Amino acid sequence: MRMEKCPHCGADNSIKRKACYQCQQPLSPPNEDSPKLAASSRWEAIKPLSAAPKQRVLRPAQDGFSSPDKPVPAKGKASARPVSYMPVMRSSLRHVRRMGMFFHQLHTLVRSGIPLASAGRELSYQAPGALRGLAAEMTEAAEQGKPVSSVMERHQDLFYPWHIGLVHAAEAAGFLPEAFEQIAHAYELEWETRAALRLRLFFYVVLGLPGILLAMPAILMLREPIPTEGWTLPLVTDSLLHHARTVSLPIVIVLVAGFLVWQALTATAWFQGVQQRVVLRLPLVGKVARTAALDRYLATLGLMLRGGVAVGEAAEQAALAAGNAVLTPKLLALAPALREGVPVAEALASTGDFDRETLGMAATGEMSGSLPAMLARAAGYYREEHDAKRRMLIKAAQVLLGVAWLCVAGAVLLFAVRSYFDFAFRVFDWMLE
Numbered sequence: 001m002r003m004e005k006c007p008h009c010g011a012d013n014s015i016k017r018k019a020c021y022q023c024q025q026p027l028s029p030p031n032e033d034s035p036k037l038a039a040s041s042r043w044e045a046i047k048p049l050s051a052a053p054k055q056r057v058l059r060p061a062q063d064g065f066s067s068p069d070k071p072v073p074a075k076g077k078a079s080a081r082p083v084s085y086m087p088v089m090r091s092s093l094r095h096v097r098r099m100g101m102f103f104h105q106l107h108t109l110v111r112s113g114i115p116l117a118s119a120g121r122e123l124s125y126q127a128p129g130a131l132r133g134l135a136a137e138m139t140e141a142a143e144q145g146k147p148v149s150s151v152m153e154r155h156q157d158l159f160y161p162w163h164i165g166l167v168h169a170a171e172a173a174g175f176l177p178e179a180f181e182q183i184a185h186a187y188e189l190e191w192e193t194r195a196a197l198r199l200r201l202f203f204y205v206v207l208g209l210p211g212i213l214l215a216m217p218a219i220l221m222l223r224e225p226i227p228t229e230g231w232t233l234p235l236v237t238d239s240l241l242h243h244a245r246t247v248s249l250p251i252v253i254v255l256v257a258g259f260l261v262w263q264a265l266t267a268t269a270w271f272q273g274v275q276q277r278v279v280l281r282l283p284l285v286g287k288v289a290r291t292a293a294l295d296r297y298l299a300t301l302g303l304m305l306r307g308g309v310a311v312g313e314a315a316e317q318a319a320l321a322a323g324n325a326v327l328t329p330k331l332l333a334l335a336p337a338l339r340e341g342v343p344v345a346e347a348l349a350s351t352g353d354f355d356r357e358t359l360g361m362a363a364t365g366e367m368s369g370s371l372p373a374m375l376a377r378a379a380g381y382y383r384e385e386h387d388a389k390r391r392m393l394i395k396a397a398q399v400l401l402g403v404a405w406l407c408v409a410g411a412v413l414l415f416a417v418r419s420y421f422d423f424a425f426r427v428f429d430w431m432l433e
Contacts, residue, residue: 011118093194098128099158100187102135107180116176117142134158147171157267162296162323169300169317173307182299189390196394197401204405212412213251217243219416222423226430273325280326284396288389293324294353295382297331302375312339315347327353344371357381 005011008025102123109119120139124132137151149167152159163183170179220243227235265271280286300321304314315338319331334347345363348354358378365374 093191093198096187096191096194098131100184100191102127102131103180103184103187107177107184110180111177115142116148160323162321165320165323166296166300169304169321172317173304173309175303175307178303193390193394197397200398200401204401208405208409213248215416216248219419220247222419226426276325284389284393288386288393289324291382291386291389293322293327295379295386297322298375298379298382302372302379306372311344
């Protein structure tokens with residue numbers, strides 16, 4: 001997309017605009033005699049801006065856009081974050097929400113015709129503090145004509161593998177806005193799922209578990225033999241502290257250590273692969289994960305074929321966008337057969353993972369010449385199935401959490417009642433003696 005600079009604020013604007021989108025000042029009409037610049041990138045939404053001289057960097061105003069009245073000196077280029085080989089903790093619920101908003105903003109800006117470099121520069125001011133560096137690196141890569149996926153590969157602690165595979169495919173076919181929208185939608189689904197379970201986990205773990213841990217020393221004290229001189233305040237205090245140190249405190253340490261180890265393991269690639277293999281074997285969770293991966297594969301394959309990419313390369317890139325340790329190798333094996341001219345429907349049937357309706361739609365699309373549209377429709381059906389089963393999974397998880405909590409609380413209560421009556425009988429015998 002050819003751009004021109006605003007003579008008032010210096011912002012980049014499309015030559016089709018009559019007023020600057022930042023300062024709203026009228027733009028001078030384009031000079032028809034000036035030679036048109038050829039795009040040096042294969043992506044429609046990216047236009048390298050490194051050739052344009054940078055005079056100043058604008059500070060964001062109160063309305064969310066750069067203010068032309070408050071110039072500040074240009075800062076140096078953002079340095080790339082060094083790659084860490086230590087496991088990184090799984091992102092929090094708040095971070096998932098921020099990532100969804102970040103990609104929604106990026107999708108909206110790029111889809112409206114704003115170059116990726118300008119969109120990244122704008123988000124480097126508007127995005128939360130943790131994501132401003134990411135937006136600055138995206139801006140730098142776009143200005144140099146580098147793919148944005150190279151930036152994402154340096155921040156694998158922020159992205160899932162299928163995010164990088166999807167953006168790789170989008171760069172090859174030229175549908176970056178659609179890729180950003182799909183990633184934002186996935187982050188929103190993750191936030192919705194985790195937020196639905198977080199309230200119950202907060203009630204059970206933060207409110208219920210401390211009560212059980214505080215009651216355990218008193219329950220265990222009731223099972224101790226009664227001293228000869230009877231229970232005195234120092235003896236009661238010493239007994240409670242002893243059981244708190246030997247029972248409650250080790251339980252807390254084990255739970256916290258297990259949580260930290262789990263968070264560290266889930267940030268590694270090999271454990272994510274093991275986790276995905278186990279998840280696919282579970283009754284309901286495996287169906288949800290499988291439909292999500294097949295939805296991403298079909299949607300990406302349809303978009304790449306619509307963009308004119310060869311079917312072999314499109315199948316290979318779409319398999320990487322599926323992002324599943326079990327399904328991706330099987331889908332990658334389809335690329336050589338498709339390059340040799342095997343029909344898409346026949347190749348998909350050889351995996352045994354697609355239903356009969358999807359294979360029929362693929363065969364119809366090949367016969368009618370509308371294969372991209374039919375693949376997109378099949379992906380939509382998988383997406384609807386995934387949403388329905390995901391809601392069912394959330395309800396089932398909430399019920400299972402409630403049942404597990406009732407079992408734990410019931411067992412503790414039964415142990416406490418038994419200990420109380422046993423203590424009462426022993427006190428009666430001690431008083432008779």
